[in-house]
Amino acid sequence: DAVVVPLMVVDVALGDMPLDLSFARVARIVRIVRAFRVVRTLSHFQHLRILWNTIAGSLVSFIYSMAIMFIFMFMLALFLTQSLQDFLLDQSADLDQRMELNRLFGDGIKSLWTVFELTFSGCWPTYARPIIEGVSWLYAPVFAFYVAAVVFAMSRVVAALFLKETLQQASADAEMMVKDRGLEAQRMERNLLALFHSADGDGNGSVSESEFCKILAHDKVKLWLGKLGIDGGDPISLYQQLAGGHDELACEAFVYGIKRLKGEARAQDLIPVVNDCKRILKICEQMQNSCGSL
Numbered sequence: 246d247a248v249v250v251p252l253m254v255v256d257v258a259l260g261d262m263p264l265d266l267s268f269a270r271v272a273r274i275v276r277i278v279r280a281f282r283v284v285r286t287l288s289h290f291q292h293l294r295i296l297w298n299t300i301a302g303s304l305v306s307f308i309y310s311m312a313i314m315f316i317f318m319f320m321l322a323l324f325l326t327q328s329l330q331d332f333l334l335d336q337s338a339d340l341d342q343r344m345e346l347n348r349l350f351g352d353g354i355k356s357l358w359t360v361f362e363l364t365f366s367g368c369w370p371t372y373a374r375p376i377i378e379g380v381s382w383l384y385a386p387v388f389a390f391y392v393a394a395v396v397f398a399m400s401r402v403v404a405a406l407f408l409k410e411t412l413q414q415a416s417a418d419a420e421m422m423v424k425d426r427g428l429e430a431q432r433m434e435r436n437l438l439a440l441f442h443s444a445d446g447d448g449n450g451s452v453s454e455s456e457f458c459k460i461l462a463h464d465k466v467k468l469w470l471g472k473l474g475i476d477g478g479d480p481i482s483l484y485q486q487l488a489g490g491h492d493e494l495a496c497e498a499f500v501y502g503i504k505r506l507k508g509e510a511r512a513q514d515l516i517p518v519v520n521d522c523k524r525i526l527k528i529c530e531q532m533q534n535s536c537g538s539l
Contacts, residue, residue, distance in 0.1 A: 324387070458484070
């Protein structure tokens, strides 16, 4: 920018003067460099970043895939070039057809380019039918095998490979994972707040046991809690777990409790339970020893 901006200012200021500044206008090409600044903003475009990482990560796979397909294309091109030479030199054959086949398969380079076109353009019948109908039907099994093995099967395997690379890049993108988890947490919290306010019929900022049981009587609420991994079939027991012995269930306690109960039991939740069980067992052993000494 320190170079481009002054050059633009000079160009605009002196553009109307009768001076030969054509040499200075060449400096405008420097402004093209500014276009590369878009690379710095790729981090702000999630899907574009995934696409960019996929292209970069699948470069090696692309090279190997194209190398394998090039071997098959080269084999078919070499076969067609050699096998069609007798027909091209046959004076009794149709001249227009010979000229057309010579244009497509006259030498190795022409034949390889033609095979490349019929492989990736999808118009292989345009190239195969004149040979099968005009030269010999024995070329039909050759084209049938090539179309089935390379054009159909191998092309789809390569496409599946690139799809796999795309999914891996999307799943390995740590920034996107953090963002998705944050959006999911915000969406769940909004739904929990909406559920709490629906249950709070009197609007006092807390939910009683009767209000809680009333809102959980709806099947949609039970189904939504079931998707979170929470059993809403026993609303009284669930209310006691969330309220923690209090008469009323506050909004903060409701949201926090649902988040803690969401999903399966985690290790950080089970370890305190195991430690408490060990302490209880130790206390029971001490009580047993004390009772035995009496």
